[in-house]
Amino acid sequence: MTAQAHLAPFHGSYLPEDCQFLLTPIEPEYLSIEEKERRIQTGQAHYSEMIHRELPPSEQYLALFDTLCERYAPRLAKEVRQLARQLAEDLGTNQSSITLVSLVRAGTPAGALLRRALTEFEGQPCQHYSVSIIRDRGIDSAALDYLLDVVGVDAKRIVFVDAWTAKGVITRELRADMTRYNTGRAAKGKSTITPRLAVISDIGGTADYAATCEDYAIPSGILNATVSGLVSRSVLNHQVPEGAFHGCVLYDELRDADQSQRFIERVAAHFETSLSDTSLPTHDDLARQRFLMQDMLTTIQRDYHVTDINHVKPGIAEATRVMLRRVPALLLVRDKEHPDVEHLLLLAKEKAIPVLERPDMPFHACSLIKAVTGAEMHS
Helix, strand or coil, X not given: CCHHHHCCCECCCCCCCCCEECCEECCCCECXXXXXXXXXXXXXXXXXXXXXXXXXXXXXXXXXXXXXXXXXXXXXXXXXXXXXXHHHHHHCCCCCCEEEEEECCCHHHHHHHHHHHHHHHCCCCEEEEEECEECCCEECHHHHHHHHHHHCCCHHHEEEEEEEECCCHHHHHHHHHHHHHHHHHHHCCCCCCCCCEEEEEECCCCCCEEEECCCCCCHHHHCCHHHCCCECCCECCCCCCCCCCCEECECHHHHHHCCHHHHHHHHHCCHHHCCCCCCCCCHHHHHHHHHHHHHHHHHHHHHCCCCXXXXXXXXXXXXXXHHHHXXXXXXXXXXXXXXXXXXXXXXXXXXXXXXXXXXCCCCCEEEEECCCCCCCCCC
């Protein structure tokens, strides 16, 4: 089978105009979360090589998602509109389409919303593709080649999209790997891409465009496949043919619990009345965020004897990911009474994970991953 045969976009449970995934569906070979964690920490496998079965959210957890949507859909709509306005101003509105390339999966709903805002309120033709980027493995070169050489998008009008930053790991991965990618294309006389990154919440201060530096409970950040087109996080293992897009699992069995398109519609319903004159964070704001993040990460590593920085996951969204798909050791929250951490406290209770308050944190929550090899002890 040729590599070309695998290069087929699909839209998951989204409307086709809202999102096209550049991923290769594979048959799942599920591992338990505990076994996956053991293999990661013992060096037997990279995290991207393994996947666990996702379960539908409980009624109680889904009720918290609905509450967050009611609370934050208007804010998120405003922030998406602000990002769309800034991108339109910087790239210029013309007949050449802007191509949003969201980073699977957190960036996928953000990319779908941003496409709506650009097309419907900025009068800017826009298309949205969602691609894989993996820590230590880089961005999916096959997907980028497909966009540039098969679809023929304008390389100068590509914007990468994610929902949030935390420690800035993926931002650095994107920039470093795009340098490698562009060098290879330039050597062949082909077009190159400027790695612009737009995010909703930039608590790490590392993006090029950000709507806010505040850590808040973006509703899509508390769910997994059921708010991301029923697609798993990306997989890169022996099941993915050479030259194909990075892999994924399609969770069709979760269709009854799917919130993906509904979430887009709930937020987009507020676009009409959401634009304000509030300015986006400045370069100074982002620099301050970078300092606050690094200082707090150092403090947390010291206080809880964490030797591997990859075991510290700051921010509500990243803390939630740990609670849902890793083996957590400890949950830190700035204020247990804050409504944005209610879902985290529920997950911690279900999993019997200790919770400590840290009022000095510049973000609302931070999860620490358990060292299953016994190399670290969290006090």
